[in-house]
Structures are given as C-alpha cells and as structure tokens.
Amino acid sequence: MSTATLSRRRLRPRSRLFTVAEVAMLPERLGNSDVKYELYRGELVIMAPPGGEHARRQHMIGRVLQRAEDLGLGVAYSEVGVILHLDPDTLYGPDAAFVLKASLPVKYTREGYIDTLPEIIVEVKSKNDTDPKFRSKCADYLEAGVKVVWWIDPYKKTLLSVSADGREQSFGVADTLICDLLPGFTVPLAMLFD
Numbered sequence: 001m002s003t004a005t006l007s008r009r010r011l012r013p014r015s016r017l018f019t020v021a022e023v024a025m026l027p028e029r030l031g032n033s034d035v036k037y038e039l040y041r042g043e044l045v046i047m048a049p050p051g052g053e054h055a056r057r058q059h060m061i062g063r064v065l066q067r068a069e070d071l072g073l074g075v076a077y078s079e080v081g082v083i084l085h086l087d088p089d090t091l092y093g094p095d096a097a098f099v100l101k102a103s104l105p106v107k108y109t110r111e112g113y114i115d116t117l118p119e120i121i122v123e124v125k126s127k128n129d130t131d132p133k134f135r136s137k138c139a140d141y142l143e144a145g146v147k148v149v150w151w152i153d154p155y156k157k158t159l160l161s162v163s164a165d166g167r168e169q170s171f172g173v174a175d176t177l178i179c180d181l182l183p184g185f186t187v188p189l190a191m192l193f194d
Contacts, residue, residue, distance in 0.1 A: 017042030020081075020089045024111035040140075042088030050126065054095075057124040057154045060192045061096045064177070065122075068185045074100040074119075081113035082121070084144035092137070095152075096122035100181060119147040119181055125154065138162050147181055157193045 023037050023044070034049040050058065058078055065076035077097045084090040097118035099106050107115040121141050123134065138149045142164050151160045157173040171177055177187045 015043060017088050018044045020083060020086070020091050020109060020113060021111060023089075023091060024113070036093055037091075038093055039089050039091040041085070041090055047093075050095075050124075053154050054124050054126050057152055057192065058095045060194070061122050061124070061150075061152060064187050064191060065096055065098050065120075067187060068098060068182045071182075071184055072101065073182050073185065074098055075104065075106060077114070077118070081111075082118060083109065083113055083115055084117070084140060090140065090144075092140070094118075094121045094141075095124045098122075098182075117145050120150065120179070121146050121148070122150045122152065124152045148179060152192065154193070157189075159189060159192070 018039055019042070020039065023039055026037055028034060030046075036047040036049060038045040038047060062076065062078040065078075068074065069076045075098070077099075079093060079095055080097055081091055081093050082097060084092060091113060097114065098120035099114075099116055100119045103116055103119065105116075109115050123137065125134070134151050138151070141149050142162070145164075147164050149162045151162070152158075153160070159171040159177060161167075161169040161171065161179070171189050173189050173193050175189050177189050179185060
C-alpha cells in the first residue's frame with residue numbers, strides 16, 4: 001500500500017473517554033480559577049464556575065426547593081453531580097435537583113455523586129447557553145428517566161417546565177409555580193427574581 005493511500009485512509013483519532021471516577025480525581029482549580037466538569041457519554045466537558053447572576057438564581061431555587069423538602073415531599077440539592085448513564089458515563093451537574101420521597105433513601109457513588117435519579121432537575125441559563133444546548137441537555141435528562149426539567153432564564157425572568165410526557169409550561173415573574181409531582185407546593189415566581 002502506498003503512502004498516498006495511507007494518508008487518504010487516515011481516520012480522525014477518537015478522543016479519550018473518561019469515567020465518573022476519573023472526573024472525581026480531576027483538580028477543582030486550574031491556574032487561578034475554579035473549574036467544573038461534566039461528562040457527556042464519556043467526553044469531558046470543562047466548565048467555568050457560574051457568574052454572580054447565575055449563582056444568585058441557584059441560591060434562590062435552592063430556597064424554593066427547600067419548601068418542598070419542608071413539606072416532606074423529598075430531598076433538595078443545589079449544584080450536584082448526577083449520573084445519568086454508565087459505560088460510557090454521563091455525569092451532569094445541574095444547578096438544582098429534587099428526589100421524591102418514593103425514591104429515598106438517595107444512593108451515592110463512592111465519589112459522592114447522586115446515583116439515584118432525581119425526578120426534578122433545574123438548570124439556570126448562563127450567558128452563553130442557547131435554546132438548542134438546553135433542549136439537548138433536557139432530552140438527555142428525560143431520556144435517562146427524569147420526570148420534569150425546569151429551565152430558569154434570569155434574563156427574561158421566566159421558567160420553562162418540560163415534562164417527560166412532552167408537556168411544556170412557561171411561567172413568568174407574575175405566575176405561581178406548581179408541579180404535579182409536588183402536591184401542595186406553590187411558589188410565587190417573583191421569589192426567584194427578587
């Protein structure tokens with residue numbers, strides 16, 4: 001076989017696939033900055049830490065989900081590693097999550113990530129997030145078995161609720177957030193956008 005034939009047949013090298021255990025061993029700081037990691041089917045995604053507006057919404061949604069926990073409906077989490085799939089591994093770090101009472105006790109991996117799939121996932125839009133990026137991540141969550149994904153847009157002051165059955169509900173700052181999975185839970189959305 002000639003060199004010319006070899007060069008035409010050269011394949012693009014496959015990127016190295018990471019595991020959840022390897023991600024847990026990666027440094028939390030690179031240079032002078034904090035860093036977050038996610039895995040999408042084994043591919044490492046390096047993320048910058050959230051900005052101030054994003055972090056504020058994370059804090060507020062954590063407080064809102066605490067209300068559901070106080071009602072005895074389950075357990076709330078803020079910015080936590082959630083395993084969606086293994087081999088190849090998918091590990092996302094949603095801004096918040098809620099595990100319903102029926103799924104308790106929550107199981108954790110050796111690395112401390114949630115191994116019990118939350119029924120509710122919350123993502124807060126960052127300045128670089130796009131609708132297609134959210135839709136793709138939302139599809140990953142729903143395909144894994146999450147029941148509801150909430151997408152908070154702090155710029156438009158809206159919350160989009162996407163259910164596993166395909167229903168979508170949009171809530172504005174003047175609306176009251178309700179969720180079929182959380183009986184008795186109602187929250188004025190203005191709380192998220194103070």
